[in-house]
Amino acid sequence: MSILKLKPSCKDYLWGGSRLIKEYGKEYEGEVLAETWELSCHPDGPSVIRNGAYAGKTLPEYISGEGRQVLGTHCRRFRDFPILTKFIDARDNLSIQVHPDNRYALKNEGQYGKTEMWYVMDAGKDAFLYYGFQREITKEEFAQRIREDTLLEVLNAVPVQKGDVLFIESGTIHAIGKDILIAEIQQNSNVTYRVYDYGRVGKDGKKRDLHIEKALAVTNRIPIVRKNSSYPHAADCDYFTVDKLNLDGRVMQKLSGKVSEESFASILILDGEGTISDEREELAYHKGDSFFLSAGSGTYTIEGSCDALVTTIREKAAQVRIGIDIGGADTRIGLVDVHQKLIAWKTVRTNAMRPAKEVIQEIGQTALSLLEEQGIAMEQCVGAGIGVPGTVDRKNGVVRYSNNIKWEDVDIAKEMGACLPIPIYIANDADCAALGEAAAGAGRGCEDVILFTLGTGVGGGVILDGSIYEGSGISGSELGHMVIVENGEPCTCGRRGCLEAYVSVPALIREALAAAGKELTPEEIFAAAKEDPVVKEVVDTYIRRLGTGIVNAVNIFRPRLVILGGRISEQGDVLIKPLEEQLRQGCFGGEKSGIPEIRTAVLGSHAGMIGAASLI
CATH class of the missing domain: 3.30.420.40 (ATPase, nucleotide binding domain)
Known part of the structure; x- marks a missing residue:
């Protein structure tokens, strides 16, 4: 099974409408449907597979069953599934909000921050959204305007129409305005800091929480220069690459693509109907459908008429890896570039008399500080490797026994992952030394x-x-x-x-x-x-x-x-x-x-x- 048709997770936020139910056929019993999470491995709402051997299973269950190779080699740098794809129906204005970058979110929330893109599927005649500031403001003015309820006066209101694309980097203050239908592709995160909410109350009759101090810490207060074109892609960044696909059903009725071993493909149908097929199967598609094509599945063909967004993950530029060499007395932590060059390193005392969890936490925090000192963003880091003396279970990331540091059955990959939310690999320290000499010595x-x-x-x-x-x-x-x-x-x-x-x-x-x-x-x-x-x-x-x-x-x-x-x-x-x-x-x-x-x-x-x- 290489083409998976997905059933979304549904969200009924108070600003939502009913278009996703009435026009896009979303299965939902309520009257208000604000968002559908069309491609999601997020624990707050994973997608469910509709067809094939995994029908009724969640997308995370499919990935676990088939192995992470279905995501592609470009996804190896991510510990978790990299993206979250949504439809958003804004009947009313969304709150004014901002998302933190990875560094801040990892330190304060224990997960990645959020960069996202919006594709406007439909918009009312006078529809607009907020996108950054009109002018540069100070942190003090930002705080004062929040207190005095005058923030909207300095926000940049952008009129939008069907087909518009906006790229919202972390740190950009923003909000979707009423009467707008949007397709959103974002980092796989649910961290949002709400700054202003029009005085609305939630289902419990209370005003929704604001996150002012955190927003003040992460917001970019300089006006955003919107690019007129993102050619050749609709959006492109280290987290996702989005391309627009269009078949008019007359001049262009059929198009073929290829899913390589480098990345899976997500196909989100914005409009139209037809079929999507490969050498093994053919599935019908309609407006609002979402498909996941596993990495390495080869050629697929789309026929009919459609507007669609195709999302893949490209190779990361300027990759950096963390190398950790744990010894009985000292632990060395280094940053290594793609040329096997050691960029910078630090040494800390192992002090194995402490609990293993405490030692691992100090090593992880030292690695984070080393990245910060070198001005290297967490998103540039594709993983961490750890050399440990003794007997190690590489497959499960567990140190079975190490006489040198007095560890037994320590799940170092899990513990280090709490500090460094990136893929963690381990091996015996002597094996790592041999690999180092073979690779760069x-x-x-x-x-x-x-x-x-x-x-x-x-x-x-x-x-x-x-x-x-x-x-x-x-x-x-x-x-x-x-x-x-x-x-x-x-x-x-x-x-x-x-x-x-x-x-x-x-x-x-x-x-x-x-x-x-x-x-x-x-x-x-x-x-x-x-x-x-x-x-x-x-x-x-x-x-x-x-x-x-x-x-x-x-x-x-x-x-x-x-x-x-x-x-x-x-x-x-x-x-x-x-x-x-x-x-x-x-x-x-x-x-x-x-x-x-x-x-x-x-x-x-x-x-x-x-x-x-x-x-x-």
Whole structure:
């Protein structure tokens, strides 16, 4: 099923009329029908599917059942369904109102703000609407005129007629006037700050609430310059692109379009009748109908006579991603652009003794402040990736267990989503470091990479075909816990003989202490090996055991590149040269099968942030 005919959710606000019932055939038992939410996944009124296997189900239920791929790749940047489409019948004047932008709404309302467009379907002879101010006014004058009931004197009254289009950005004060019928496409938000309501009372006999302080905080008090044309589209912004479709039934009787994998298509029939079809089905349409065409459904054909609005979601310009690298001591939060460049970053103490929810909230608030400091609007941010030490369930966004930060079964995607209402992705921190080096570091341009991090422990990640290799489980690859010595030294994981038990920093220090009788740093150990044969044997054994682990991983995954990161990797060629020889001797098939190159990581502490951002 690729063409869904939708039944709207109906709203009976006090200013509404009856045209949507009488002229557009909307099914509603009341006499006043102000709005119909024709394409909606909003919890205040979702659309219901009329046809096919999902008949009687809501549009959100369809998306959940079929998967988010039905929305298209351009919708990946949205956590929620991006738009809400309405018919509005204004028998009387709507209240004077304003919508906040995303930044303000997220901070104060916990949801996105609202930018919208209006298409005037019909209007009375003297119909007009309010659109911004006649002149620039101060915040003080704005407040005074609200108090003194003189606000209408400075608002810009715009006469309208059928076919007019107005684009209302967040922060624009506005109102639909009486005797106007409108099709509205907007961000999927229901946040409205009412400034003036003509003294009317609601069904409860009380005056409706005003939101003056919030309106004063978000309203643009400079006159709006209305564009005469939005060619080639009726409206176009980061949230929606709207195109007008017209068939007169004579000269133009048939038109075909294509729904690619990039975006779904919403077709809102303003007038006329005919059929809409694809290779699988044909449906009749009439004035007022609404259709949802799933992404990737291919070619469709509309025949008959109609005026319609077709809405899609385009690719976002200047995308920014948030990359978060959570460590036992510190957490790094960075902003990464489309070129894998780290724009800016901050470091905060993880302090894992606090409740996980508190830690996550601080990280989220820090990410928001970083966006604000860089002058980057939330709508530019297409998602956040998080690298977490331990065992993570990437599919469900849950940290199953992390010894480093003492977390168990923490739903980090849900908790972070409360601060950052954008798609949230998670992965193991070592996997993120590997992905970062593959995307922007020593492995740039190489899709098959293995990273070994040689530090307090031995971590690592496997990147195959440009993506993190996870296997069928939730823990991904644990390169540091392959056994290289049967019944060998105890490992931090509780087993014996693991690679980590022999080539981590503590392991190297332990072996040097046992051999030389004194505790040395890794740097001192490698320096002493140049003159002390006892210490040299420690280093040679260390490199040989590391080589055993690398050879094992190479023979299993067959990468083109091996990258060494962490503190010990700073030894460079002292490590790499003998490891290259060990690879030549130990790789199955030798030169004929292709021996991978070994390089040192170059991104340092930035790798985890860039890799986390690359999860998106």
